[in-house]
Amino acid sequence: MDLPKLQVALDSDNTAQAIEVLRKVEDVIDVVEAGTILVYKDGLSAVRNLRAMAPDKILLADIKCADAGTKCGQSCKDAGADWMTCINAATVPTMSNAQKEIEVQVELYEGWDNKERMQEWLDHGIHQVVYHQSRDAKFAGQKWSEQDVENVKNLINMGFKVSVTGGVHPEILKLFKGVPVYTFIAGRAIREADDPHAVAKQFKDEINRIWG
Amino acid sequence: MDLPKLQVALDSDNTAQAIEVLRKVEDVIDVVEAGTILVYKDGLSAVRNLRAMAPDKILLADIKCADAGTKCGQSCKDAGADWMTCINAATVPTMSNAQKEIEVQVELYEGWDNKERMQEWLDHGIHQVVYHQSRDAKFAGQKWSEQDVENVKNLINMGFKVSVTGGVHPEILKLFKGVPVYTFIAGRAIREADDPHAVAKQFKDEINRIWG
Numbered sequence: 001m002d003l004p005k006l007q008v009a010l011d012s013d014n015t016a017q018a019i020e021v022l023r024k025v026e027d028v029i030d031v032v033e034a035g036t037i038l039v040y041k042d043g044l045s046a047v048r049n050l051r052a053m054a055p056d057k058i059l060l061a062d063i064k065c066a067d068a069g070t071k072c073g074q075s076c077k078d079a080g081a082d083w084m085t086c087i088n089a090a091t092v093p094t095m096s097n098a099q100k101e102i103e104v105q106v107e108l109y110e111g112w113d114n115k116e117r118m119q120e121w122l123d124h125g126i127h128q129v130v131y132h133q134s135r136d137a138k139f140a141g142q143k144w145s146e147q148d149v150e151n152v153k154n155l156i157n158m159g160f161k162v163s164v165t166g167g168v169h170p171e172i173l174k175l176f177k178g179v180p181v182y183t184f185i186a187g188r189a190i191r192e193a194d195d196p197h198a199v200a201k202q203f204k205d206e207i208n209r210i211w212g
Numbered sequence: 213m214d215l216p217k218l219q220v221a222l223d224s225d226n227t228a229q230a231i232e233v234l235r236k237v238e239d240v241i242d243v244v245e246a247g248t249i250l251v252y253k254d255g256l257s258a259v260r261n262l263r264a265m266a267p268d269k270i271l272l273a274d275i276k277c278a279d280a281g282t283k284c285g286q287s288c289k290d291a292g293a294d295w296m297t298c299i300n301a302a303t304v305p306t307m308s309n310a311q312k313e314i315e316v317q318v319e320l321y322e323g324w325d326n327k328e329r330m331q332e333w334l335d336h337g338i339h340q341v342v343y344h345q346s347r348d349a350k351f352a353g354q355k356w357s358e359q360d361v362e363n364v365k366n367l368i369n370m371g372f373k374v375s376v377t378g379g380v381h382p383e384i385l386k387l388f389k390g391v392p393v394y395t396f397i398a399g400r401a402i403r404e405a406d407d408p409h410a411v412a413k414q415f416k417d418e419i420n421r422i423w424g
Contacts, residue, residue: 011280037283040275043255063252066276066299066321068223071249087278089301089321109278109301111323 285313
């Protein structure tokens with residue numbers, strides 16, 4: 001089983017803050033995410049600057065594309081991204097157009113659980129999904145559960161590479177023992193830590209312990 | 213019946229291009245939209261610059277917020293926007309948090325047609341929706357139909373203020389005769405016209421003729 005990758009979600013308020021975090025964890029993480037909020041704030045120049053900082057990492061532009069797949073895919077690729085997110089509410093033509101330009105991950109928000117539509121994504125060459133708890137739902141008290149683990153397993157069984165995000169801390173990784181998660185995405189757990197490098201290292205150690 | 217408003221969608225590649233179009237149509241339109249693509253490209257500084265150009269217009273930040281409603285709402289408001297879009301796949305807590313900061317419009321993409329969820333939006337004070345054809349679906353040949361008009365009527369009957377977008381040209385307005393559409397959103401029809409002002413004027417004349 002391949003080890004799950006570790007992704008740092010840089011939902012920072014500005015590019016400088018994102019660079020500061022990335023500098024501290026760059027040697028540990030596998031995937032750099034230019035967060036949605038960061039792209040809203042600073043535009044795709046945030047992606048360009050993160051690419052310049054980490055030329056050898058996988059770089060994700062988390063723009064949650066809902067429309068204009070070709071244009072969004074081209075723009076993210078031009079800015080240096082390897083992957084781009086689409087929202088599950090995007091139409092199949094949007095996702096499919098984007099996938100022709102760049103590797104697409106579909107983010108699973110409300111209304112995602114529709115097998116027929118998900119099969120269409122697979123049929124159009126879209127093999128990555130992001131399973132998560134919404135930040136706001138989490139603030140409202142939602143916690144990772146057995147049901148989440150089952151959902152992730154089912155998505156993997158359908159043929160998806162599944163990234164897991166939303167309140168991901170080192171302690172929750174063991175819930176997924178035996179499940180070939182593609183990537184764990186950590187945002188605030190790393191960004192807001194006193195020692196981001198130490199927490200990133202904790203994630204990696206836990207991944208090695210459970211899946212190694 | 214109030215006249216439908218006219219909104220120009222500035223899905224331009226950069227802020228300068230958006231400003232150039234806005235300068236030409238500013239005296240005719242009611243609502244200025246900082247398009248999703250523009251915000252991806254230049255960040256919220258695009259919204260700030262458009263606000264500076266048109267201090268008295270309604271300004272929409274079309275960021276299609278899917279998560280982190282409070283933060284997104286605050287950021288858009290700080291940048292000078294009056295309205296902000298959420299994607300229909302956002303959870304109710306996300307929309308509701310955003311609505312506490314700024315007037316929210318929900319964009320109706322795949323999976324929107326769920327009466328129960330829409331009633332929840334209304335119950336949480338969210339009264340604006342954007343009905344549209346996706347740009348990519350439209351490129352695939354989809355046209356405005358009687359079904360679209362019925363869908364818009366049903367949304368209005370539920371209690372929503374409904375904006376209509378996606379391949380909106382002056383000629384399609386008459387399809388909505390008798391329907392109290394809140395706003396017609398025109399993007400490329402205006403932006404890519406040889407004479408954007410003349411096309412904006414055509415929209416306004418048609419609105420006055422049909423609803424006046």
